[in-house]
Amino acid sequence: MSDPLIRIEDASPMGMVTLRAELNDGKAASALAFSGLEIPAPHQVTGTPEKGVLWMSPDELMIMTLPDASDAMVATLNEAFEGTHSLAVNVSDARSAFRLKGRDALVREVLAKLTPADMRPASLPVGRLRRTRLAQVPAAFWFTGDGEAMLICFRSVGGYVFDLLSKVAEEGTEVGYF
Amino acid sequence: MLILTCPYCGVACDETELHPGGEAHLKRFGPDASDEDFEGYLFQRKNPRGVHFERWRHAYGCGKWFHAARHTVTLEVFGTYPAQVFEPPEKIRAAILAKLPDWETGA
Structure with missing residues (x-):
């Protein structure tokens, strides 16, 4: 497991x-x-x-x-x-939504692997929205609390986004930047 | 890597969040224009080693078109400004002249 x-x-x-x-x-x-x-x-x-x-x-x-x-x-x-x-x-019906939960630094790191947006807590504090690119598709995300983020994207690429997030969140892939 | 600040929403966008739109401030000539004018509008583009005014679209964000002034050799960005203008605003020109006092000739 x-x-x-x-x-x-x-x-x-x-x-x-x-x-x-x-x-x-x-x-x-x-x-x-x-x-x-x-x-x-x-x-x-x-x-x-x-x-x-x-x-x-x-x-x-x-x-x-x-x-x-x-x-x-x-x-x-x-x-x-x-x-x-x-x-x-x-x-x-045209949007997919995901909830990301975990250690704040790791949630930021997982997103930072996919987006050019500045993920440092000072640049993206809780309650600030960032519309940006996630690998090859548009997405928007915001932190609802410490280590809790919401992410929305087009439903047509929802499967792709879920696969992306799952891939970069695999065990043993932490970078430890944040 | 180019970082441009969208003048509409204020996000500092990475180049990959933007869509390039080519040279800014092109003039399209109206009815009865000559073939040369139309050809110029369609095909003739500046390709300077130096200051260049460009159109960009914040495609992965607010979706708005804006203009940017940057140096094609050093990649220095002099500023970005809204697209509803016919020529670079005074503030942008001043920013360029502050760095390159003998500019203007190629503009």
Whole structure:
């Protein structure tokens, strides 16, 4: 029985709604506040993977919900943004999610083997999101606590990402950088 | 290895997170333009040993196109700036001139 460096869990299904809109005019803030959510500052994460918001780009948020609540979230957002240039789409079925658990240094090391992103705790503290490249595909990840990270990617490459993570987390492959 | 800071989201991107878009500030001539103008727009590109203005897309991040000024020999990056401009902003020009006082000629 091998003993991998960290534990990699499939966190699907996760409710995810992507929102593209003008985020700074107050409308988005009040629309999300209605659902008990808060717009994060750039690169930050608010809430939890069951009910939270990821800052994806200056005009894009990813709203995380419980798996069966994403359609209702889309309806709420469409109502709130009616008449403005905006887009809210339920992308739950188009994304895979993984939960990484283990010693903080090892979780960072496993990710650092696959991504060019700066994984030092000072650069990627708990609650900061990084959208980047994981080997050959796009992914986004953030730390929810010490030694606990969430990772999302496109569902079409979910199997590839799981295999990648499993490979670089194999027993005996620690580098000890962090 | 090139590291460019995306002017939209502020992430210091590794070259492999970006998609190159070639020379920046190309001018496309409108209707009734000459064949030479169109050929120039399509095919004629600068290939300097020195300061070069380029387009890049933050493909593995926020997805936005931006511009970068860098030196093709030393790989020094003078700065990055949003794509909604027709020419390099004053701040970028100043940064280049601070390093290369006799630049400007090739620009």
